[in-house]
Amino acid sequence: MKQFCFSAKITAIFFIMAISLFPDVQTASAQQWQAGVASTVITPREPIWLGGYGGRETPALGKIHDLHLKALALSDPRGNRAVIVTADLIGFSREYTEAVTAEITKKFDLPREAMLINTSHTHCGPETRSERDAVLGMPDEYKIKNARYVEELKGVCVETVGKALKDMKPALVTFAGNEMSAPFAVCRRVPTPHGIEYHSAPSSYYTGGPRDDTVPVLKVAAPDGKLRAALFGYACHPITLSIDYYCGDYPGFAQQYVEEAYPGAVAMFMQGCGAQLVPNARFQIEYAQGHGRTLADAVKKALDGPQTEISGPLRCAYREPLLQFKPLPDRGVLEEAAKSKNNIPAAPLLDPAKAALILKMMDKGEKIPTTVPCPVQAISFGKELLLVGLSGETVVDYSVSLKTEFQGRFVWVAGYCNSVFGYLPSWKIVREGGYEGGRAFSYTLYPGPFAEDVESRTLTAVREAVKAVDDKGARTP
Ligand SMILES: [Zn+2]
Structure with missing residues (x-):
């Protein structure tokens, strides 16, 4: 007995020594999180039509830097998996995302709710929403070329997710969310005595109004502490540039600078709810680089600062409320x-x-849509972090309201996920009108504007999704 106690004591001493000598190794094996990451260059091989702005007169004339599609696969200690895809692209339609995720489910047995696809919404990437051909004035030649690119991209997306899943190995998954010290997002909806005006020139932007200045960062490191992936967000329409060159705008530069600072790591940008928020300086490459540098510095500060450990379990839920348009x-x-x-x-x-x-x-006897599906997603990483993914060009009002409603844990609200059908305004913005309130529907095939219950329909579905992940045990301490 004595001998047993003695050997147990020796074992304990060695164990404590091992922990103090190799703290990261011990934490990783105790948590047993697994992560895999993959990045693919998706810059079109030929000049094709760019998205974002109407009235373009030329296809892409070249590239400032490459565009990427990236995937982060995560598995908690119980084996619950989720995959987050980010892309330097304008957006995808729901039909497109459904086709891609159905293929991923078939190949890798991953359920729909465990996949979130976010686009940075760069306006210097190819037009990937083929349903908009009719309203963008795209010449016929490019309707074919863009459609070919978009079709090929499906396979690239499935392959990249496959590579990330294959790359799964033990990882330290932590989180940090910092307020950006020099936020560059300002509001382009300007209150005037005659109502809200939409401004496109930085000199007349509105510096008041709601914003989301947080830079959330999910850090994935190897057991030895070396950074493997950083998933980060910010809420600001990436329209610093209005050029005919492939470029990721400020999110592209931010990812580039983070990857340069941590060689071998993959940096992934997830767009927030920044529909009415725009960069405070525009129309020069130097400004896009400057905003990218500001964001990358905030990410580096978070990566090198104190971390919150993610306990899990990883839980996912997906809902698809129908948003109603006003009658024609x-x-x-x-x-x-x-x-x-x-x-x-x-x-x-x-x-x-x-x-x-x-x-x-x-x-032509075509049916004019009266509703549009609005995918919403909740991914809970345990009691510390809740990620909500909303679709459409999401206004910041949603982020402000969801952060208040689910306070008690860190709430990360991403916009531009799964389907970019047009703007997703709040009730207040529908009432105020203006560009995000409905006029932007001019550039889609949908009738628009939304009925005034758009926000309550969306938030009801988010509440259901959050309840579903919480009921599965994510909030259990
Ligand atoms: Zn936009």
């Missing part, structure tokens, strides 16, 4: 609008081009 005006009203010369009318459906498009659809 009478045919006579649309016919009048189609003849009008006013390109910035009070109501989005009275835009001449949009009214003409709807009339054309009616004449």
